[in-house]
Amino acid sequence: MPTDVVLPPRPDRAPERARTASERHRADLYDAYAALLSPASAYPAGRYRSTSEIADGLKRLRRLILTEGIPDVPGRPPLRPRIWKLMLKVDHLHAEDYLRYVASGPSSVSTKIKNDTFRTLATDTQFKGRVKEDMLIRLLEAFVWKNHGSERDGLPFTYVQGMNVLSAPFLYTMPSQLEAFACFSNFIERACPLYVQPTLVGVHRGLKLLDRCLKIVDAELYDYLRSKNLTAELYAFPSVLTLCACTPPLDEVLQLWDFLLAFGAHLNVLCVIAQLILIKEELMESPSPMKLLRTFPPLQARPVISITLALAKDIPEDVYAELIAHPVA
Structure with a gap:
């Protein structure tokens, strides 16, 4: 230990x-x-x-x-910082390496990073009070330099859309930027590497699986959304891309991430379906459900987790195996 x-x-x-x-x-x-x-x-x-x-x-x-x-x-x-580090297998901190990455200065994707960091959880005053934009920039630039010119398991890593939001819970939760960087790096490289490839291949797989799983667990809701030409690609992209970190409030996001870090990032697909089920009645009664889905209601971690566990039991084994694999292989 x-x-x-x-x-x-x-x-x-x-x-x-x-x-x-x-x-x-x-x-x-x-x-x-x-x-x-x-x-x-x-x-x-x-x-x-x-x-x-x-x-x-x-x-x-x-x-x-x-x-x-x-x-x-x-x-x-x-307790959360210690538990997250344990779940992410962060047992050593390499301060000299991190300082070297930071000292490398702006990377080739620096402009892309800065185009995103200023709007990260922009409406959350609690987050903005603790995590400054320069902290986000520093961590993301360091991650780019850490992986510059190398591949892990045949996969290259650089900055892509959504990584600013994925880094936010770590910077908010961890006592130091060094610990946040170590947790973020392990999470990206081990838990969801396909989510941050240039084509976002893991995210698009997750969206297709969301449609398939929704059809299995709630065919009525699936059919109604399809009758309105709504697929997960249209309404669930931000939630899948960021593992629901884009849906406030942040304290509920952290509770949901406790669950996802403990049991697997793949379950986020079912967590998004759980959020749909919580507002099913409103969706079914709306002639334009996309108006409701443009901005998901405030996240409720415990009900979402409870529904997710129930949904997981209804997913066929072969589909569940795809669900497990989609962020990583």
Whole structure:
């Protein structure tokens, strides 16, 4: 287990009578997460966890994320950065490399980057208060230099449309730009490399799969949208491209990303369908449903996750296999 996910000792608890049942639940839940993230206290000196113990710990952590979400307890170190790093297998930070990339200055796609960064989550004042445009530019330029002149598994990486939005949750969540860069790089290169190829091949595969899956899980809604000549390419491109990070509010996006980082970016396709199902009645009653779909309603992470899990059970195995593979192969 990487040392950078070890939490500091827990502060003394407030008297039990001074806390509500909800506060006690969050504190107890925090302790459950902390125990999984800080195995050192559970094992004697020199004793390392076995592969099966690590796998069991990750299963328990994923189950907690699914059922409880990640608790935010005032006065305690935030858990989300540590959990995201764990899920993305960020166990080493290479500060010298990052500083070298930053020192390389503007890349050949610098203009393209700056054309996008100024409008990243532009209406979210909380995001704008924490993440400045120069931070986005620095991270994205560094990513371009990191991959300049090289390929990973036969795939080239540079800046493409949507990467500014995909980088935003990492810069907002992580304590440092170095950690945000490490998480962003691993996420792009391992979780959804086909989403950021020049042709956005993974995104277009995801949109086709969205149509196929919608037809399977809700043929009535699919047929109605098709009767209006609406396909996923027309209404769901931003949501698939950005893994729903384009739909506010940001705190709900972060909860949805907890789920996606724990269980797989491929599930975002079903998350978009879940958002359609939440507004199915309005869509079916509208003579022009595209007016509703131009701007999706505010994201509701927990209902979306719940519906997504139910939808996944209805997808045939062969289609689900395509769903798993579409961002990466």
